[in-house]
Amino acid sequence: MEKARSRSPALCLLLGAGLTLATVTRADSLIQGCFGCHGPEGISAAGSMPNIAGLNFRYFYAAMQAFRKDRRNGTIMGRIAKGYRTSQLQRMALYFGNRPWTGTRGEFDPEMAQRGSELHAQYCEKCHKQNGRFQDRETPPLAGQAKGYLLHQMSDYRIAATVMPQPPLMQERLEKLSDADLRALSEFYASNPEADAQAPPRSAADR
Numbered sequence: 001m002e003k004a005r006s007r008s009p010a011l012c013l014l015l016g017a018g019l020t021l022a023t024v025t026r027a028d029s030l031i032q033g034c035f036g037c038h039g040p041e042g043i044s045a046a047g048s049m050p051n052i053a054g055l056n057f058r059y060f061y062a063a064m065q066a067f068r069k070d071r072r073n074g075t076i077m078g079r080i081a082k083g084y085r086t087s088q089l090q091r092m093a094l095y096f097g098n099r100p101w102t103g104t105r106g107e108f109d110p111e112m113a114q115r116g117s118e119l120h121a122q123y124c125e126k127c128h129k130q131n132g133r134f135q136d137r138e139t140p141p142l143a144g145q146a147k148g149y150l151l152h153q154m155s156d157y158r159i160a161a162t163v164m165p166q167p168p169l170m171q172e173r174l175e176k177l178s179d180a181d182l183r184a185l186s187e188f189y190a191s192n193p194e195a196d197a198q199a200p201p202r203s204a205a206d207r
Contacts, residue, residue: 030088031095042096047106048148054101058137061093072164073156101135103144105192116188119181123173131193147190154182 034052038044042053052060066072067081068089081089120132124142128134132142142150157166158174166174177185 028091028095030091034092034096041099043102043104044146045104046148047146048152050146050149051101051103051144052096053099055096055140056135056137057093057097059135059140060097061089062137064089064092066164101133101141101144103133103141103192104146105144106147106190108147108187108190110191112184112187113191114188116184116186117193119177119185120188123177124185127170132189133194142189143194144192145189147186150189151182151186154185155179158182 034042037049038052039046039049042051044051055063063072064081064084067074067077068084070078072078084092117131120128124132127139128142130143133144135141154174154177157164157170158177160171160175165171
C-alpha cells in the first residue's frame with residue numbers, strides 16, 4: 001500500500017476549515033473539469049498546455065487568484081477562474097497540490113537542450129535550482145513542464161510592462177536572452193532533467 005504523505009501547513013489550514021483529503025477526490029466534478037485541458041490528473045500531453053499536478057499549493061492558489069483578478073495573462077484562464085468561488089479554488093489547490101510533481105518528458109532537440117542547459121546554469125539555476133525541478137510557494141517547477149507553454153511564458157515575462165511583473169532579478173536576466181535562447185531553455189526543460197533523481201523535501205515554510 002502507498003504510504004501516507006505528510007501534510008503541509010498549507011494543507012492543514014484547509015483541513016482546519018473543514019476540508020479533508022477525502023472530500024476532494026478525482027471523482028469531484030470540479031477536479032474533473034480541469035482534466036479536459038490539462039490532462040488526466042493534471043498531467044498534460046499537449047506541448048502548449050501546462051502540467052498542474054504537483055504544483056505547490058500556495059503557488060497554485062495564488063496563480064488562480066491572479067487569473068481571477070486579471071493580474072496574470074491567459075488565453076481563457078481569466079474567464080474560467082472568474083467562474084470559481086474562493087472555496088472552489090482552495091479545493092482545486094488542495095487536490096493538485098497533494099499530487100507528486102513529476103512533469104513529463106516531451107519531444108526535444110538534444111543539441112538545443114544542451115545549449116539550454118548552459119544557459120540555465122548561467123542565468124536560472126540561482127533561483128530555479130535542481131535544473132529547474134525546485135519549487136516553493138513563489139517558484140514553479142520548470143523541468144518537465146510543457147515547452148510550448150514555457151516558451152510563451154518566458155517571452156511574455158521578458159516584457160517589463162507585462163500584466164504580471166516578475167522579480168527584478170528574473171526580469172533583468174530575461175531581458176538579456178534572445179528568442180533563440182528562450183527556445184533552447186524550453187527544450188532543456190522539456191527534456192525533464194533529473195527526472196529520475198529524488199528531489200530533497202521542501203521546507204515546511206514553503207509548502
